[in-house]
Amino acid sequence: MTSIHSDKLLILDFGAQYTQLIARRIREIGVYCEIWAWDHDPAEIAAFGARGIILSGGPETTTVADSPRAPQEVFDVGVPILGICYGMQTMAVQLGGATEAADQREFGAAEVSLVAPDRLLDGLKDHAGSPPRLDVWMSHGDHVSRAPAGFVVTAKTDRIPIAAFADDARRWYGVQFHPEVTHTRQGEALLRRFAVDICGCATRWNAEEIIEDQIARIRAQVGSDEVILGLSGGVDSSVVAALLHRAIGGQLTCVFVDTGLLRWREGDQVMQTMAQHMGVKVIRVNAAARYFKALEGVSDPEAKRKIIGNLFVEIFDEEAGKLGNARWLAQGTIYPDVIESAGSRTGKAHVIKSHHNVGGLPEHMKLGLVEPLRELFKDEVRRLGVALGLPREMVYRHPFPGPGLGVRILGEVKPEYADLLARADAIFIEELRVAGWYDRTSQAFAVFLPVKSVGVVGDARAYEWVIALRAVETIDFMTAHWAHLPYDLLGKVSNRIINELRNVSRVVYDISGKPPATIEWE
Numbered sequence: 038m039t040s041i042h043s044d045k046l047l048i049l050d051f052g053a054q055y056t057q058l059i060a061r062r063i064r065e066i067g068v069y070c071e072i073w074a075w076d077h078d079p080a081e082i083a084a085f086g087a088r089g090i091i092l093s094g095g096p097e098t099t100t101v102a103d104s105p106r107a108p109q110e111v112f113d114v115g116v117p118i119l120g121i122c123y124g125m126q127t128m129a130v131q132l133g134g135a136t137e138a139a140d141q142r143e144f145g146a147a148e149v150s151l152v153a154p155d156r157l158l159d160g161l162k163d164h165a166g167s168p169p170r171l172d173v174w175m176s177h178g179d180h181v182s183r184a185p186a187g188f189v190v191t192a193k194t195d196r197i198p199i200a201a202f203a204d205d206a207r208r209w210y211g212v213q214f215h216p217e218v219t220h221t222r223q224g225e226a227l228l229r230r231f232a233v234d235i236c237g238c239a240t241r242w243n244a245e246e247i248i249e250d251q252i253a254r255i256r257a258q259v260g261s262d263e264v265i266l267g268l269s270g271g272v273d274s275s276v277v278a279a280l281l282h283r284a285i286g287g288q289l290t291c292v293f294v295d296t297g298l299l300r301w302r303e304g305d306q307v308m309q310t311m312a313q314h315m316g317v318k319v320i321r322v323n324a325a326a327r328y329f330k331a332l333e334g335v336s337d338p339e340a341k342r343k344i345i346g347n348l349f350v351e352i353f354d355e356e357a358g359k360l361g362n363a364r365w366l367a368q369g370t371i372y373p374d375v376i377e378s379a380g381s382r383t384g385k386a387h388v389i390k391s392h393h394n395v396g397g398l399p400e401h402m403k404l405g406l407v408e409p410l411r412e413l414f415k416d417e418v419r420r421l422g423v424a425l426g427l428p429r430e431m432v433y434r435h436p437f438p439g440p441g442l443g444v445r446i447l448g449e450v451k452p453e454y455a456d457l458l459a460r461a462d463a464i465f466i467e468e469l470r471v472a473g474w475y476d477r478t479s480q481a482f483a484v485f486l487p488v489k490s491v492g493v494v495g496d497a498r499a500y501e502w503v504i505a506l507r508a509v510e511t512i513d514f515m516t517a518h519w520a521h522l523p524y525d526l527l528g529k530v531s532n533r534i535i536n537e538l539r540n541v542s543r544v545v546y547d548i549s550g551k552p553p554a555t556i557e558w559e
């Protein structure tokens with residue numbers, strides 16, 4: 038039987054900044070793909086059954102002997118291969134060609150001339166002429182200096198003699214430029230050519246088919262058992278709720294914990310959308326007092342995260358106990374969570390923050406996991422949400438961390454700080470929406486600074502708190518730029534916060550990128 042997973046590609050990651058982007062582009066074309074680290078167990082490559090393999094770019098250099106190489110299995114399985122940047126360079130050295138380091142790095146827009154036809158680039162052009170040319174985006178120091186036997190050079194630039202090579206007989210290709218970035222105008226067409234025409238993949242990866250497929254899997258997994266889900270009002274858990282509701286209806290019970298550290302009026306909003314509008318069974322636990330009590334006198338960020346996480350588990354355990362017969366726990370784990378926790382076999386990532394999640398439930402709960410979003414990127418999760426009938430506003434919401442305002446109130450958390458912060462945040466978000474900036478930023482929020490600052494309000498001296506505003510643009514939340522919000526907009530938000538909220542005398546805007554700063558202040 039064919040399924041939406043039958044036709045798929047494998048991406049081996051050499052550590053490029055853009056590997057996730059390659060996967061997202063392939064999936065946008067309608068083809069399922071997975072990202073594995075380059076040193077993933079090679080014995081699994083043949084068994085995975087990909088119709089083609091993409092070798093990503095990477096920060097290392099093939100001009101030294103001990104840099105990463107593609108496992109031999111890649112060349113043995115007999116499927117089409119596309120090497121991008123580092124991936125092309127390692128193909129060159131592994132297959133008998135050569136690479137060299139150039140004096141000048143090539144970074145940014147470039148024009149390649151198509152000097153010989155092949156199946157990958159044939160007919161693609163931004164500029165007609167002889168030879169035709171493509172507008173591409175480059176990011177490299179090294180380049181291929183000799184193509185391996187069996188390959189023809191298909192593109193060059195003014196700076197490098199080999200910008201693409203091809204072996205149509207074996208269906209192996211390499212491009213020095215990056216087709217996954219939008220600056221390479223024919224990039225999508227190139228990737229489609231590879232995935233669909235050369236690898237022969239059918240394009241079945243779309244929201245409707247994913248939903249049908251997941252509904253069948255969920256039903257097969259849980260049968261007539263009861264399932265519980267921690268519902269936060271965030272995108273991921275809401276989409277899981279909608280999906281499970283469609284798959285198993287009344288067998289699903291959601292537990293929504295109102296921690297008192299949520300966004301302004303979020304509790305009511307979640308109940309309204311999920312329980313009233315969608316008909317999902319939701320138990321609302323009003324636990325604000327418990328949270329504030331547990332956090333009293335605690336100011337260390339990691340300690341606060343632990344307390345919030347543990348209390349969450351405790352409450353969840355209590356509620357599950359009351360329900361009695363749940364056998365399954367559903368979670369909103371998405372694909373980046375999976376990639377980040379798998380990582381490279383040799384990689385050593387540092388723990389910067391211990392992100393809260395539902396993991397670590399007590400042993401006696403013994404619940405099986407249901408994770409229907411495990412294979413999906415955030416943008417795919419959003420498309421699923423829309424297809425499942427969730428309101429657009431909920432689906433395109435900025436993410437909100439599990440510990441909520443608990444890590445946006447610097448230092449000790451107090452109910453009056455949470456109230457002030459939630460209101461300031463609501464003003465900021467409202468003005469962002471009015472100005473059309475909400476959808477242009479990836480995450481925006483206010484932060485409460487427990488320092489007093491002098492102001493003058495109505496001719497009188499004020500000595501009150503400081504609110505910081507943060508707005509960032511990012512694709513994957515691993516790196517981020519601060520958003521260049523218009524001064525007028527910032528001015529309006531600042532005015533409103535100081536005028537409408539007593540106890541605030543000053544508003545500042547955070548202009549730190551990530552790295553070196555992180556997105557949240559704690």
Ligand SMILES: Nc1ncnc2c1ncn2[C@@H]1O[C@H](COP(=O)(O)OP(=O)(O)OP(=O)(O)O)[C@@H](O)[C@H]1O
Pocket residue numbers: 266267268269270271272273274275292293294295296368369370393394395435436437438439
């Ligand atoms: N207040 C809460 N009540 C119940 N479950 C919660 C709560 N906060 C977090 N969770 C659980 O923790 C998980 C992780 O939270 P996280 O913020 O990463 O995802 P999300 O809230 O679903 O989506 P988003 O990233 O858009 O905020 C959620 O999917 C949910 O299951």
Ligand SMILES: O=c1[nH]c(=O)c2[nH+]cn([C@@H]3O[C@H](COP(=O)(O)O)[C@@H](O)[C@H]3O)c2[nH]1
Pocket residue numbers: 342390391392393394436437438439440480514551554555556557558559
């Ligand atoms: O569920 C969560 N629990 C946490 O403890 C946590 N800390 C940060 N974040 C979110 O993760 C993204 C990256 O944030 P940082 O740059 O601050 O690490 C941003 O989207 C943050 O909002 C969290 N999410």
Ligand SMILES: NC(=O)CC[C@H](N)C(=O)O
Pocket residue numbers: 053093094095096097098121122123124176177178179180
């Ligand atoms: N983006 C890349 O893959 C770069 C490859 C290699 N590190 C170079 O500088 O040429």
Ligand SMILES: [Mg+2]
Pocket residue numbers: 269271272436437438439
């Ligand atoms: Mg959330």
